[in-house]
Every structure is written in C-alpha cells, then in structure tokens.
Amino acid sequence: xxxxxxxxxxxxxxxxxxxxxIAPIDILRGIVMVVMALxxxxxxxxxxxxxxxxxxxxxxxxxxxxxxxxxxxxxxxxLAGAGAFFYGRRRTPAELSRFLWTRGLWLILxxxxxxxxxxxxxxxxxFFGVIWALGxxxxxxxxxxxxxxxxxxxxSVLLIVTHNLFDGLRPxxxxxxxxxxxxLHVRGFVYLPFHIPQFVLFQIIPWVAxxxxxxxxxxxxLLPPDRRAKLIAxxxxxxxxxxxxxxxxxxxxxxxxxxxxxxxxxxxxxxTVEKTVILFFDVEKYPPSLQFLLMTLGPSLLLxxxxxxxISQNPTTSGLASALIxxxxxxxxxxxxxxxxxxxxxxxxxxxxxxxxxxxxxGGFFLNDIPSGYGHNLPxxxxxxxxxVIILYFPCRWFMGVKQRRKDWWLSYL
Numbered sequence: 001x002x003x004x005x006x007x008x009x010x011x012x013x014x015x016x017x018x019x020x021x022i023a024p025i026d027i028l029r030g031i032v033m034v035v036m037a038l039x040x041x042x043x044x045x046x047x048x049x050x051x052x053x054x055x056x057x058x059x060x061x062x063x064x065x066x067x068x069x070x071x072x073x074x075x076x077x078x079l080a081g082a083g084a085f086f087y088g089r090r091r092t093p094a095e096l097s098r099f100l101w102t103r104g105l106w107l108i109l110x111x112x113x114x115x116x117x118x119x120x121x122x123x124x125x126x127f128f129g130v131i132w133a134l135g136x137x138x139x140x141x142x143x144x145x146x147x148x149x150x151x152x153x154x155x156s157v158l159l160i161v162t163h164n165l166f167d168g169l170r171p172x173x174x175x176x177x178x179x180x181x182x183x184l185h186v187r188g189f190v191y192l193p194f195h196i197p198q199f200v201l202f203q204i205i206p207w208v209a210x211x212x213x214x215x216x217x218x219x220x221x222l223l224p225p226d227r228r229a230k231l232i233a234x235x236x237x238x239x240x241x242x243x244x245x246x247x248x249x250x251x252x253x254x255x256x257x258x259x260x261x262x263x264x265x266x267x268x269x270x271x272t273v274e275k276t277v278i279l280f281f282d283v284e285k286y287p288p289s290l291q292f293l294l295m296t297l298g299p300s301l302l303l304x305x306x307x308x309x310x311i312s313q314n315p316t317t318s319g320l321a322s323a324l325i326x327x328x329x330x331x332x333x334x335x336x337x338x339x340x341x342x343x344x345x346x347x348x349x350x351x352x353x354x355x356x357x358x359x360x361x362x363g364g365f366f367l368n369d370i371p372s373g374y375g376h377n378l379p380x381x382x383x384x385x386x387x388x389v390i391i392l393y394f395p396c397r398w399f400m401g402v403k404q405r406r407k408d409w410w411l412s413y414l
Contacts, residue, residue: 022086022221023325024307025079028300030324032075033334034389039069040339041385044346044360047375053282055275061378063278070285073130074296076331077207080134081214084141086221093146099412101142106413107135110336118339121361126198128183128190131335133202137211140204144212153216159209164290167255187286203287210293225312233305239298246291247280253290254283326397333399333414334392342388349384350374 042052042065050057052066088096108131116126126132144152163185171178171186179190185205189197220228246253250266265284270276283292327334343360350357356371376384403411 021329023311023321024304025082026325026328027307027311027321028075028304028328029079029331030326030328031303032072032079033327033331033338034324035069036072036335037338037342037389037392038382038385039066039072041342041388042066042378042381044342045349045376045381045384047370047377049370055270055279055282058278060274060278063282065378065381067281070292071296071300073202073207073285074210074288074293075300076130076134077137077210078214078217078297078300080138081141081211081216082218082221083214084138084145084211085215085218088145096145097142100138100145103413104135104138104142107131107138107332111135114336115339118336118343121343128198128200128202130202133204133207134211136204137208140208141211141215145215149216149219152212156209156212156216160206160213160293161290163206163209163287164253164255185287201286205287206293207288210288210297225308229305229309229312232301232308236298236301236305239294239301243291243294243298246294247283253294254292255289323393326393326400330396330399330403330414334396337395338388338392341391342384345384345388349376 048062052058052062084096084100087099091099111129111132112126113123115129115131117123119125119127147155166185169181169185171181171188174181182188182190182200183204185203187200187203189199191197220231223231245251247267250256250268254265256265267280270279281295283289283295285292347357347360349355350360355374359369359371359374399414
C-alpha cells in the first residue's frame with residue numbers, strides 16, 4: 001500500500017457562515033446615535049418646563065422632535081441582540097455567554113459612575129437608565145442564548161406581546177419585594193442600601209425580550225440578500241399594520257390611563273386635527289408598551305430592508321452613509337462622549353448668554369428644575385445638535401480606526 005494513500009474516511013467540517021460587520025446595520029445604528037443626540041440636546045437646552053408629550057401644552061414641532069427619538073431605545077436593544085448573534089457566530093457558546101455577562105456588568109457599572117456623572121456633573125451619581133437596562137438584559141441573555149434559537153425567539157415575542165397584561169400590578173402589592181417589581185416593570189423609585197432613592201426610568205421587561213427578539217432576528221442575515229430584504233420588509237409592514245389596528249381600536253397594548261409614564265393612554269378624537277394626530281402617536285415608553293414597540297420597530301425594519309437592498313446593490317459607501325457607519329461602529333464611545341459634550345456646551349452657552357448655569361453643575365437637570373430665564377427655542381436646539389454631531393464625528397472616526405487596527409480584548413467592551 002502506498003504511504004500516500006489512506007483508507008480512513010475524510011472528516012468534513014460543517015460549513016458555518018461567519019458574519020462580520022454588516023453595513024446596513026451599522027448605518028441604522030449610526031442614525032439612532034445621531035437622533036438620540038437631538039433628544040438629549042433638547043433636554044439640556046430647552047426653556048420649557050413641561051414634557052413634549054403634554055397634550056394640553058405641546059405643538060406638532062415640539063412633539064415630533066421628541067417622537068422621532070422614540071426609535072432610539074428599541075433599536076439599541078434590538079440591534080444589541082442582533083450583534084450578540086453575529087458575535088456568537090465567531091465564538092463558542094461559552095465564549096458568547098461570558099462576553100454577555102461581563103459586558104452587561106460593565107455597562108451597569110458605567111451607568112452608575114461615568115454615565116450618571118455625565119448627566120449631572122455630580123459624582124457619584126446614577127439612575128436606572130438605558131445603559132443599566134442594556135447591561136441587565138445582557139446578563140440575562142448570557143443564559144438565554146443557550147436555549148434553541150426558536151425557543152428564545154418565541155419566548156421573546158410572547159413576552160413583548162403579553163407584558164401589558166401585568167400593567168395593573170403595582171409595586172406595593174409585592175410588599176417587601178416592591179423594589180423588584182419596580183426594576184422589572186414599573187417606572188418609579190427604589191431604595192438602595194442606606195435608604196438612597198434611585199429612579200428607575202428603564203425597566204427590564206420588556207426590554208430584555210426586545211434584545212432576545214433581536215438575537216433571533218440576527219439569523220435572518222444567514223439568508224441570501226434578496227430573500228432577506230423581502231422578509232425584513234414584510235415583517236416591518238406586519239408590525240406597522242398591527243400598531244395602526246391596535247391604536248385605532250384601543251383594543252390592547254397600551255396602558256389606558258398612561259400609568260407609570262407620561263403618555264395620555266387611549267386614543268380618541270381631539271378638538272383639532274393636530275392634537276388628534278399627536279395623541280395617536282403618543283404611546284407609553286416607560287415601560288415600552290406593545291404599541292410603542294410596534295410603532296418604532298416596524299418602520300425601523302422597513303428602513304433596514306431598504307438599506308440592505310441598497311447596500312447589496314452598491315456595496316461602496318461614501319458621504320453621509322460613511323459618516324453614519326462611523327457612529328454606528330463605536331456606539332458606547334459616542335454615547336458617553338456626547339453626554340459630556342452636550343452638558344459642557346450647555347454650561348458654556350448659559351454663561352455666554354448670561355443665563356443661570358450653576359444648576360447644571362448641581363444636578364438640577366436631573367430634577368427637571370429649570371430656573372427662570374434659562375433655555376432656548378427649538379431652532380437653537382437644532383443648531384446646537386447639528387454642531388455637536390459634527391464635532392463628535394472626529395473623535396469617533398479616530399476611535400473606529402483604533403478598533404480596526406488593534407484587536408485588544410478590552411476594545412470589544414467600548
């Protein structure tokens with residue numbers, strides 16, 4: 001027998017498609033980051049002492065300046081879930097789980113230190129905001145990703161659809177465990193050790209389910225481009241149709257009285273067309289109702305389908321698309337930097353316009369305690385927002401380059 005011949009059968013490794021950076025998702029994430037900065041610019045620079053959702057006092061330009069930013073949080077969680085799926089394609093299940101729970105704990109730590117300080121310029125300071133909820137959801141997902149993909153997807157959708165059935169449960173009904181229900185599903189305060197009150201703005205339910213749905217959605221990118229784009233577009237249309245039907249009929253999916261947040265609850269005809277339209281789109285975000293998630297994720301999927309088809313036809317990106325990719329590839333770096341930049345500029349502008357500035361250094365912003373004589377109108381807010389985004393592009397481009405050139409493990413946590 002020849003020494004070059006073997007009777008042993010060949011071992012054929014299974015073909016696994018490894019997913020790298022996906023330009024349409026990076027662009028969509030970049031859009032989210034840019035739009036998010038508008039909301040936070042309005043927070044720091046407004047002269048208004050009421051929420052844009054206040055139906056009695058708002059007007060279309062103000063309301064929709066706030067409304068467009070509602071798309072940000074759902075996409076944070078949904079795309080984080082998809083990103084976890086892509087990461088897992090290049091790692092073992094154990095490595096994926098370890099990454100999720102360690103990064104989740106890291107985000108929670110950042111929320112109550114670096115991020116909290118950015119909001120108030122007080123240290124230590126923090127509250128249960130979006131970064132905390134992302135972190136907590138990742139810790140839970142570290143275990144959930146061990147489930148079969150279909151199970152995880154089905155359970156996530158089920159939780160998103162049914163969580164409004166529990167809107168009537170209030171924390172006091174749980175006695176000594178009231179704090180846990182607040183963290184899970186109710187906007188309000190919890191008391192940490194030494195009786196320190198902390199505000200819970202972002203709850204775990206249903207945000208963790210949105211992340212889980214995003215994880216299952218990531219598998220769509222294993223399909224051929226044409227089939228994938230059509231499937232994403234159809235899913236987006238289904239979600240939009242479901243939102244319109246549920247909102248128009250008040251059948252289900254939004255707290256009827258707006259309990260726990262700032263929405264107006266059920267939809268009904270108003271004295272003016274403008275108020276009627278505003279109320280139709282004014283659904284509960286804290287925690288996000290089913291209608292809120294349908295309203296935001298549906299159009300987002302349509303946009304993603306369009307981007308996916310456009311990029312598949314012309315993979316070369318330039319101009320605005322390239323800039324959005326920069327923001328989309330360094331989201332946490334951008335998030336932290338934009339808070340410090342906008343807060344710092346707010347103080348500088350207040351001093352230049354001889355407006356009260358000390359409250360911005362004393363945590364007054366978090367208390368929504370806007371002093372008399374402070375703030376600016378919407379055109380000025382849009383000007384500051386545009387300027388801030390342009391400034392942020394340059395450090396974000398530098399950091400994206402660092403992440404491309406180096407493969408240090410810690411860079412995946414930033």
